[in-house]
Amino acid sequence: MRIKRIDLQSGETVFEDKIIKESIIKILVNGSELSNIICSPSHLDELAVGHLFSEGFIESAQEISSIKIEKDKMTVNVEFKKEPADSGIEKQYVTTSGYGQAASGINLLHGKGFKPLEKPEIFDAKIILDLFREFQNRSVIFAETGGVHAAALCSDDRIISFKEDISRHNAVDKIIGEALLGRKNGEGLYMLFSGRISSEILVKSLRFGIYLIASRSAPTDRAVELAVKTNIRLIGFARGFRLNVYN
Amino acid sequence: MRIKRIDLQSGETVFEDKIIKESIIKILVNGSELSNIICSPSHLDELAVGHLFSEGFIESAQEISSIKIEKDKMTVNVEFKKEPADSGIEKQYVTTSGYGQAASGINLLHGKGFKPLEKPEIFDAKIILDLFREFQNRSVIFAETGGVHAAALCSDDRIISFKEDISRHNAVDKIIGEALLGRKNGEGLYMLFSGRISSEILVKSLRFGIYLIASRSAPTDRAVELAVKTNIRLIGFARGFRLNVYN
Numbered sequence: 001m002r003i004k005r006i007d008l009q010s011g012e013t014v015f016e017d018k019i020i021k022e023s024i025i026k027i028l029v030n031g032s033e034l035s036n037i038i039c040s041p042s043h044l045d046e047l048a049v050g051h052l053f054s055e056g057f058i059e060s061a062q063e064i065s066s067i068k069i070e071k072d073k074m075t076v077n078v079e080f081k082k083e084p085a086d087s088g089i090e091k092q093y094v095t096t097s098g099y100g101q102a103a104s105g106i107n108l109l110h111g112k113g114f115k116p117l118e119k120p121e122i123f124d125a126k127i128i129l130d131l132f133r134e135f136q137n138r139s140v141i142f143a144e145t146g147g148v149h150a151a152a153l154c155s156d157d158r159i160i161s162f163k164e165d166i167s168r169h170n171a172v173d174k175i176i177g178e179a180l181l182g183r184k185n186g187e188g189l190y191m192l193f194s195g196r197i198s199s200e201i202l203v204k205s206l207r208f209g210i211y212l213i214a215s216r217s218a219p220t221d222r223a224v225e226l227a228v229k230t231n232i233r234l235i236g237f238a239r240g241f242r243l244n245v246y247n
Numbered sequence: 248m249r250i251k252r253i254d255l256q257s258g259e260t261v262f263e264d265k266i267i268k269e270s271i272i273k274i275l276v277n278g279s280e281l282s283n284i285i286c287s288p289s290h291l292d293e294l295a296v297g298h299l300f301s302e303g304f305i306e307s308a309q310e311i312s313s314i315k316i317e318k319d320k321m322t323v324n325v326e327f328k329k330e331p332a333d334s335g336i337e338k339q340y341v342t343t344s345g346y347g348q349a350a351s352g353i354n355l356l357h358g359k360g361f362k363p364l365e366k367p368e369i370f371d372a373k374i375i376l377d378l379f380r381e382f383q384n385r386s387v388i389f390a391e392t393g394g395v396h397a398a399a400l401c402s403d404d405r406i407i408s409f410k411e412d413i414s415r416h417n418a419v420d421k422i423i424g425e426a427l428l429g430r431k432n433g434e435g436l437y438m439l440f441s442g443r444i445s446s447e448i449l450v451k452s453l454r455f456g457i458y459l460i461a462s463r464s465a466p467t468d469r470a471v472e473l474a475v476k477t478n479i480r481l482i483g484f485a486r487g488f489r490l491n492v493y494n
Contacts, residue, residue, distance in 0.1 A: 001471065001493075006372040008488040017491070022445055022467035038445065125253040147443035147465040166443065166467060196394035196413065198269055198285065218394045220269035220413060224248065241255040244264075246248075 020147055022166055026075045027051065030083060040148065040165045043174050044069050047165075048076040050177030054169075054204045061180040117231035121211040123190070125243055127157045128214050132238050135192045136216075138162055151175050152192040153210075159192070168195035169204070176208050186210035190233075197223045197234065206230055214238050219246055267394055269413055273322045274298065277330065287395065287412045290421050291316050294412075295323040297424030301416075301451045308427040364478035368458040370437070372490055374404045375461050379485050382439045383463075385409055398422050399439040400457075406439070415442035416451070423455050433457035437480075444470045444481065453477055461485050466493055 003017045023041035027034045027048050034057075039047060045067045052058045058080070068077040131154055138159075139150045151171040153161040163174035172193070179186065186209035193201070197219040203226070205213050212233035219227070219236050227234035227247045234246040250264045270288035274281045274295050281304075286294060292314045299305045305327070315324040378401055385406075386397045398418040400408040410421035419440070426433065433456035440448070444466040450473070452460050459480035466474070466483050474481035474494045481493040 001468075004492040006490055006492060008373055008376060019471060020443070020465055020467045022469040038447070126255055129255060147467075166445065196267070198413065200285070218267055220267045220394075221248075222269040224266060243253055245251040245253060 020166060023074055026073075028075055028077045029057070030080055031077075037167075037170065039167060039170045041071075041074070042165075043163060043178070044076050046163070046174045046177035046181065047170055048078055048177065049180050050173030050175070051170075052078065053176055053180055054173055054207060056207075060185075061183065115206070115209065116229065117211055120231045120233050120247065123212055123233060123235075124157075128192075128235065128238060129241060129243060131157070131159055131192060132214070132216065134159060135162070135194075139164065139194065150192075150194045153179060153186075154190050154192060155188065160189075168193075168201065171195075172201060172204055176204070179208075190214070192238075193217075196220065197236065199223050199226055202226050202232065202234075206232055214243065267413060270321055273320075275322055275324045276304070277327055278324075284414075284417065286414060286417045288318075288321070289412075290410060290425070291323050293410070293421045293424035293428065294417055295325055295424065296427050297420030297422070298417075299325065300423055300427055301420055301454060303454075307432075308430065362453070362456065363476065364458055367478045367480050367494065370459055370480055370482075371404075375439075375482065375485060376488060376490060378404070378406055378439060379461070379463065381406060382409070382441075386411070386441065397439075397441045400426060400433075401437050401439060402435065407436075415440075415448065418442075419448060419451055423451065426455075437461070439485075440464075443467065444483065446470050446473055449473050449479065449481070453479060461490065 001017065001019055002014055005013050005015060021041055023039060025037050025039060025044055027037065035051065037047065037051065048067060049061055049064065058064065063080055064078055065081045066079045070077065135150065135152050148164050148166055149168045149171045150162065150164045152159045153175045161175045161178050163171050165171040165174060189210050190212035191205060191210050193213060193215040194217065195215065196217045197213055197215050199220065199222040202213070202223045212235065214235035216238055217236065219234055224234060224246045236244045236246055248264065248266055249261055252260050252262060268288055270286060272284050272286060272291055274284065282298065284294065284298065295314060296308055296311065305311065310327055311325055312328045313326045317324065382397065382399050395411050395413055396415045396418045397409065397411045399406045400422045408422045408425050410418050410425070412418040412421060436457050437459035438452060438457050440460060440462040441464065442462065443464045444460055444462050446467065446469040449460065449470045459482065461482035463485055464483065466481055471481060471493045482490050483493055484491045
């Protein structure tokens, strides 16, 4: 789009620039509306599957019989092989709200699908920092527009999945969804992340089963507390040659 | 807390560092639970009032007879003079979810409390960029911990309110709440913001009545579209001596 730039030193210019896309998609399960998600409109199948898993509606992608994306209506129609077991949970999502103000995932901490690790895993700081350089380089393409978050799933010394979204949460759900659709869970994998690590992001990661989250940004106190309790490795401020270990 | 830093060049050090606080507060209205909000635990009264306003439960702070904060229980008890009019809206919030994935505020676009401006207001780029320097300096205090968002409400050439939160949305709700408690709406005021301007932030701002939002970060396409439709001034990438005007 055409944008006017005002520069106090050199005056006004009009130029063409890219702009971040924001869409609202509706997830329908067996024909009923479950969630409205504000997102970057890409990888909607991965997003839907990751969202359904993170929110406790499914334990694996095998519970899904079909996914149909209708781009014009911005809907993702997910058919479950059977009705979701916990209709109590379901009701919460009929019309969602919250925009980062709400307490998603917290129920999961007290419920099923939450497996603490036996002990913190050993990790190699050099590999993580090397991968972060690759992560940053990939992000640069979209960083043009500013304000987009990225998450990557890693195995050993390489990135196996990389996704971006205007929402931190969606970026994570997209890599989770992609793994699940490939019939993988997070066991033996770890995650690189661009954004703040809140307790919600930690809970998602725990449920998925990864052993380490590393971010360029900071964790919150509740995320650290949870990480210590559950033996998930938590790394913040991974930049250049340095990183901080929070447990 | 004690953090271990690994530096590939100079080795490991252990040091004390601050960490971002994350809390979950419950907002109760006339004794019934309305919302769970993940937030930075400060200015909870402003946050509650801003949240109630932004979500369409109140039109002004005069509808509230009392606010009681119970820090130990992390609850904010709000008493309305009468029951909220629209019990249909209320139901959506009994147990919120969504963590930035949901479609908050969207209903408001189609409902009451949404006033397009007659025409875009004139603004002074120099004043905005000067205030952004002040804004950045204030943010620096908390920027130590990383990952916190800030919003400021401005009148003429000065900042009249400045608030921070781990959530972009809460930062905005806190400045809105503070203004409402002082019996002001946004008329004739404008906002500085640290984060991405999504359609949700734009809708909040419109409802509150400010005429301009300026961010250090980028707007999304939907935010620009809405801004053009409603004549709210939208400024992005306000940094140093430059800013971009999106409508």
